[in-house]
Amino acid sequence: MSKPQSEQVTVSVFLVFTAILRRDLLLAFRRRSDFFNPLAFFLIVCSLFPLGVGPNPQQLALLAPGILWVVALLACLLSSDTLFRNDYDDGSLALMLLSPVSLYVQVLAKTLAHWLLTGFPLTLLSPLLGLLLQLPSEGMLALMMAMAVGTASLSFIGAIGAGLTVGLRKGGLLLSLIILPLYIPVLIFGVGTVKAAVEGFNYMGPLAVLGAFLALAITLAPLAIAAGVRISIDN
């Protein structure tokens, strides 16, 4: 018992953040099918619309912003269920709770990894699908910017629902019921940004609102996610 009794153990917050981010990206790289699922969904559903609605360019161009956003929304919803599922099943989530670093930082890292694996590739893919749906070229830049900012908010909102429902065996439907209503503001301003750009107006207004949503989501959503995860583990 020569050691000091209560040595102050300090664990770097940044170290834990990057360790979780790297682990999640590495896991996605090892299990590529999970990663391609939402992207394939986005691609397939968007390419079905011209077949269903008809190939009339004017009609498609009118519908394109809405279609792209609704499908992106559903792709994010589809992938958010798995956000905490694997960690819950193998006990890693409980270990995260037992870390001296606050859960806020850890869920922030997990959500950022989730965005890098879903929202970011969706953003990169969106101009291609915009082209497929006859979206006028003036809307492309606005679409990409709105997608980048908007899908990040979607990841945070999805993580709140995922954290709350991860302890339930069949939480899929409940998850959709919890988070779809919260997705709606992002949908409205996301479509608004693209429409404004297509019609030649200044689209900075709705884009700024999306940015404000994201700022709010980054600061407040991890609190809700951490609380949800705590409740899910605590039973």
Place this chain on the structure above:
Amino acid sequence: MVSILQTVDLCCERDDRVLVSGLNLDIEQGLIYQVEGPNGSGKTSLLRVLCGLSSRYTGSLTWRGQSVQQARSQFHAELLYLGHDSGVKAALSPRENLIWHAALKGLNGRSADEAIMAALEKVGLYGYEDSPCFALSAGQQRRVGLARLFLGCSRLWILDEPFTAIDKKGVAELEQWIEAYVQGGGTVILTTHHELTISQPVCRITLGDQ
């Protein structure tokens, strides 16, 4: 002896069944505590309450004189919990798994690499450090979880059935590790149905005999 973890009048219930009631524990530094009881008597539930994963209890729980909620970060820095699920990802190699666990304990860079290799060697996984965990046997996967015991400088081990899926030689080794840890001033709380052959005195906490 210094008391580190104390419970006063601890009660916990699950699904309307009382598992533990009026439990007064005084966990002292440098001792081994074995929680005993038949299946379903609440051993795991008690360990989850003690390590702060579950809040479904009444009574008080203090770590070095402070309530566990107040001293949470310090308590968790000194605690190592090994549950039924050891937090090992099948898609990652033992080394990749442990990098993350080491980061949670505040190790990184070269010191983490050295600690991880030493820990893997100790649990007999030297040579397997880069093969994916799904290719390892159940016992070897369990050993990856056990390697966490040697990362960082925890002062209290809470082990839930640590001997599961471990071979005879491994059981003897784990008993030695527990003994050495306790001699070095550590404290161990564990559940097991296995008879411990340890020269140190083992304090027994018996559940479910009312």
